Amino acid sequence: MQGEPAPPRDGDGAVGVAGVGEHRVVGADGEVDGDGPIAAAVSARANGKRESMNELPLDVVVRCRQGQLRGRAESGVATFRGIPYAAAPFGPNRFRPPASPVPWEGVRDALSFGPTATRGPYRSPFDQLLPERVISGEDILTLNVWTPDPGAGGLPVFVWIHGGAFENGSSAVPTYDGATFARDGVVCVSLNYRLGVDGFGYLSSEPGGANRGLLDQVAGLEWVRDNIAAFGGDPDNVTVGGESAGAMSTATLLSMPRARGLFRRAVLQSGAGHHVHSVATAIRVTGYLADLLGVAPTREGIAAVGADRLFEAQSALSLQASSVPDPARWGEIAANGMAFEPVVDGDVVPTVPILGIAAGAGADVEVLVGSNAEEMRLFLLPTGLMDAATAPYLDLAVAGYRLPPEAIGTYAAARPAASVGELLEAVVTDWFFAIPALRVAEARAGGPAPTYRYEFAWPSPAYDGRLRACHALEIGFVFDALADPSGQPLLGTEPPQALADTMHPAWVSFITTGDPGWPAYDLARRAVMRFDATSAVVDDPRTAERALWAGIR
Numbered sequence: 001m002q003g004e005p006a007p008p009r010d011g012d013g014a015v016g017v018a019g020v021g022e023h024r025v026v027g028a029d030g031e032v033d034g035d036g037p038i039a040a041a042v043s044a045r046a047n048g049k050r051e052s053m054n055e056l057p058l059d060v061v062v063r064c065r066q067g068q069l070r071g072r073a074e075s076g077v078a079t080f081r082g083i084p085y086a087a088a089p090f091g092p093n094r095f096r097p098p099a100s101p102v103p104w105e106g107v108r109d110a111l112s113f114g115p116t117a118t119r120g121p122y123r124s125p126f127d128q129l130l131p132e133r134v135i136s137g138e139d140i141l142t143l144n145v146w147t148p149d150p151g152a153g154g155l156p157v158f159v160w161i162h163g164g165a166f167e168n169g170s171s172a173v174p175t176y177d178g179a180t181f182a183r184d185g186v187v188c189v190s191l192n193y194r195l196g197v198d199g200f201g202y203l204s205s206e207p208g209g210a211n212r213g214l215l216d217q218v219a220g221l222e223w224v225r226d227n228i229a230a231f232g233g234d235p236d237n238v239t240v241g242g243e244s245a246g247a248m249s250t251a252t253l254l255s256m257p258r259a260r261g262l263f264r265r266a267v268l269q270s271g272a273g274h275h276v277h278s279v280a281t282a283i284r285v286t287g288y289l290a291d292l293l294g295v296a297p298t299r300e301g302i303a304a305v306g307a308d309r310l311f312e313a314q315s316a317l318s319l320q321a322s323s324v325p326d327p328a329r330w331g332e333i334a335a336n337g338m339a340f341e342p343v344v345d346g347d348v349v350p351t352v353p354i355l356g357i358a359a360g361a362g363a364d365v366e367v368l369v370g371s372n373a374e375e376m377r378l379f380l381l382p383t384g385l386m387d388a389a390t391a392p393y394l395d396l397a398v399a400g401y402r403l404p405p406e407a408i409g410t411y412a413a414a415r416p417a418a419s420v421g422e423l424l425e426a427v428v429t430d431w432f433f434a435i436p437a438l439r440v441a442e443a444r445a446g447g448p449a450p451t452y453r454y455e456f457a458w459p460s461p462a463y464d465g466r467l468r469a470c471h472a473l474e475i476g477f478v479f480d481a482l483a484d485p486s487g488q489p490l491l492g493t494e495p496p497q498a499l500a501d502t503m504h505p506a507w508v509s510f511i512t513t514g515d516p517g518w519p520a521y522d523l524a525r526r527a528v529m530r531f532d533a534t535s536a537v538v539d540d541p542r543t544a545e546r547a548l549w550a551g552i553r
Contacts, residue, residue: 061471062150064227067104070113071145071176077182078147080231082114085223086141086216089160089194095201095299097208098141098219114142116170117195120311123319125382129489130472132164133172141222143191144171145231146178152232156239156512159224159263160190161217163244163271164474166340167196167318175487180480184508185235191220193249196314197289200340202282203299210282211348217249221262237510241267241368243475248275252342252349254365255356261520266362267507268369269478270471272436273354274553275341281331282343289317298347314339336402337433354436358443366514369440370454370528371433376425378470379488386421394424401431407548414542430545433471435553438546441521450520452510455541457532458499461492474531480504502535 071077071080086098115137162169178188199213240263251273253259290297292313324336380386456474510516519527526540
């Protein structure tokens with residue numbers, strides 16, 4: 001990916017013209033080495049101007065600590081893709097903590113996404129509902145930057161951590177295009193991290209023996225701290241956020257001593273601080289995987305297995321955990337449903353994140369946290385499980401969550417026309433998503449930094465309107481990316497732009513100022529912003545259902 005040597009400087013200090021436009025170099029301290037048409041072109045959108053040059057793609061070069069990077073400026077946004085924030089995690093770096101990125105000579109092209117983390121595909125039907133890209137290569141620990149002006153300085157920064165159940169996903173998903181945030185004055189960063197056994201398999205108590213995916217995320221945030229000024233960003237005004245596993249990662253980072261000071265704000269979308277494994281459960285998972293592979297449950301044993309065979313076994317193991325959730329075999333995975341998660345190893349992750357947060361970890365960080373009204377429909381409806389649910393199965397699920405028998409009546413009273421499967425979905429949505437989000441808000445209420453809570457309630461038209469406000473549906477609105485065709489399986493062909501025009505600015509406001517525009521959460525009012533065709537603040541929604549989970553979840 002290394003480009004040609006840097007072009008010679010012109011006599012006036014600007015960097016020479018090459019290709020379709022001029023280059024300039026911005027140092028790691030944010031200082032601009034020269035000016036030219038690119039300066040006006042990159043910032044024209046932010047300044048509200050419409051100039052013909054603003055519509056032309058222009059090369060722009062910045063200097064980070066590892067060397068010079070060539071990106072592309074177009075329509076007022078400069079984009080740099082595939083920037084290594086750590087060395088490739090293969091060979092001697094396999095199953096080790098992330099190593100420092102290797103410097104390069106000359107100008108390195110940053111024009112395309114880096115390789116995606118090694119992983120297997122989504123199982124059907126999720127491969128159609130959640131399309132993702134596969135880019136081959138070993139240099140997977142890369143990030144991407146969108147900025148309104150590399151020479152501006154002091155711009156707020158948003159670092160996005162993708163979801164995918166800790167086994168799937170990448171920063172190359174089209175919906176995560178950060179250009180809309182850059183358009184609105186935010187430097188947006190998205191990053192890849194190791195997944196599955198490579199990222200979250202427990203191999204030993206030695207450094208890098210667990211939580212390598214989280215260590216990758218910390219390394220990415222450290223890169224942002226050290227380099228983001230070269231892209232116009234303020235390293236002291238960083239928000240980290242994510243959805244699903246990305247939000248669970250963010251909550252874990254919030255509780256981790258190693259991540260302290262790396263971000264000022266946090267956004268948790270459909271994921272919070274409950275989803276982790278104990279060391280005992282994580283050791284058990286590694287043993288099951290090694291048994292399937294016929295190797296020793298060690299770093300050396302698993303590293304010797306070919307990628308295709310490893311991912312086949314990993315996928316089989318995850319399917320076993322979700323389809324036959326026997327607590328005697330799987331421990332907490334029987335309820336969590338995910339074979340790979342962060343591990344409470346007493347080092348990288350000192351305790352269950354929600355317990356750390358309740359004890360004051362990250363208390364000085366402003367937080368935006370929420371979930372979708374019918375999250376679990378994404379997992380239960382397309383697979384047929386929601387329609388196949390029976391009353392005895394619902395009773396079993398309620399008992400498994402330690403809810404009282406009358407809980408079913410409480411949920412049914414608020415949903416008088418609901419089927420058994422729809423009641424099951426409501427209970428599981430609360431256990432998995434809504435109650436963990438609530439507990440983060442409750443634990444931080446009255447603390448030194450405010451917490452804001454939301455619920456996304458706009459119903460998807462998919463599956464004849466039955467999918468409703470399912471998991472992942474809100475992302476396109478947050479990123480103002482409704483025109484992206486890859487989102488149509490969930491969003492349909494005419495999602496309401498007016499809702500994106502409400503949600504996206506709220507996220508921009510929170511990232512910029514720490515205030516999304518509605519009252520902070522407290523235990524008296526319990527204000528929640530509900531995003532729908534008409535959005536409004538509601539106080540203490542579904543009080544009776546919330547009360548059921550007291551002391552349980």
